[in-house]
Amino acid sequence: MNTPAKPLYYGDYLKLSSLLNAQFPESGRYGREAHDEMLFIITHQTYELWFKQILHELLSVLELFSAVPLDEKKLHVIVRRLDRIIRIQQVINQQIGILETMTPLDFLDFRNFLVPASGFQSRQFREIELRLGLSHHLKNFGFGRFTEEDRRHLERVAKQPSLFERVDAWLARTPFLESEDFSFWHSYRVAVANMLAGDADIIGNNPLLSEPEKAQQLAELEATRQSFACLFDPQLYEQYRRQGNFQLSYKATLAALFIQLYRDEPLLQLPFRALTRLMDLDEQLTHWRSSHALMAQRMLGTKIGTGGSSGHDYLRSTVSGKRLFADLFNLSTYLIPRSQLPALPDSLQRNLGFQQERH
Template sequence: MADKREIEPGIEQDFSNQMSYGDYLRLDLLLSAQQPQSDPPQHDELLFIVQHQTSELWLKLMVHELRSARSLLATDDLSPALKRLARVKHIQRVLTDQWSVLATLTPSEYAEIRPFLATSSGFQSAQYREVEFLLGNKDADMVRVFKHDAAVRDELSTLLNEPSLYDEFLAYLSRRGYAVPEDVLTRDVTRQHAASPELVEVFAQVYAAPSEHWGVYETCEELVDVEDNFQQWRFRHLQVVQRTIGHKIGTGGSSGVDFLRRALDLTFFPELFEVRTRIGG
């Protein structure tokens, strides 16, 4: 057995005049973005920074995919929209699994770096708010949190005033002949979607005969998967925070665990869960 793998003759080795892996990915920028603030330096601060920076990268991709899925639904292009949602679900699983790495940070270790976070908090993640707005959890108060950053504030304000992914799905259903209530189609999109009993009836027909409504049925289940994954992410976040700081006030001023727990009551697609009580009943 050979004890060395030779570099093959065709493998590029000279990048003085051509693009390298590091060039393409801008690794000089990416790997210099970890700037611990602790003094004296604390070993575990790099973990905390990398955890949250990688989460922001995955959120960036999720926003990209959700925007695309929304646009595709608006043009009745269902199949590629479903492909986007399938990718979103994989991203969500990665984000949820990442909490297990941060969970290795003990309360004692976190206490050494917490003072250096000052008032920074995950609550202030603009991309997380973009995901929530795209999925339909609209809240104008959240836009004001970013008044210090005009570009971010304007982006969130734009999303606030645009239809959500669910809005576009319901509009798609209407164009396909489903009896989506007019007040749902013309609602104020700057507000969170309110459950509609009439819309539950529409979905009840879909779930009563899946084979006759397969594309719509599949989309409903994809959306349920997305919400289910989102709730798992929220719950895992809550667990990690509780095991790390207990019931302390959060760095950003929230009540911490209690504030995170209340998010578990939020829903993006209420009718898709309500219809389940009707199936087979």
């Protein structure tokens, strides 16, 4: 190893002279320096640094996910990197609390100097969304608020496979749902029918319910039965999907359900952990959207944002409107008690594993 001529110096290594000289409050330029603008700038800059790290991890996760077959070693690294992203998300979600030590009046001291700049124009945030698979959002807003360079960059990113697509493809090619001596779906269907018949009995025999209440609960049970029906009928599933009830493909949903149901099988534990991390990531992003929307309401009330949106109302709409893996959460609808799970035949138990992808 070559020894550098000059010993490395902490501040040089971290480029601190650039980093710590990059805070220029706009209010100062107008001769009305607002004390809290420094906090506002540093909070945003810290976010952007963490966004950079999230993208660094996300790009490697996408690269690993592109491998076919996806062996256990790679899946293990994916789970660890997703874990790191989630830890970062937890930290940046907490940062909102620091910014909320600024009062709405303090914010008003410099808010108008910021127009039309806004978090809307965070290229890294949009890139994270696109890489995750939330590109549909761009159809609503276009790239008009970005510089030409940022717009072109995001357009390039939008054409590349997203995490959502990679996960869907990985799940869809898992082969263990059928084997020579076992059709999981047939057995599962019987188990579901038994479970629902049991629930109907419980409602029918409940002395505390009036007849109209029983009728109401039975109607709800029927709706659940219909929702289960689409798991056994690809065409019905597609119909539901077109109506926005599912995002994952049919095969991916079945595989994810199988992993959830048989998570205790040694070879499904790691895929189950991966699915859990994807849900955690989605949940943390949703927490951020919700806390950020509340912070915007606290600061602005019903005023519009500096970027020109309706402000809190717009942000609120993204909380439920931009979920990535809601399907994985909703799979709980289709879980049946362990005691009613069809037993896996020995042959499948022996073979159960992602090594089968090679066939």
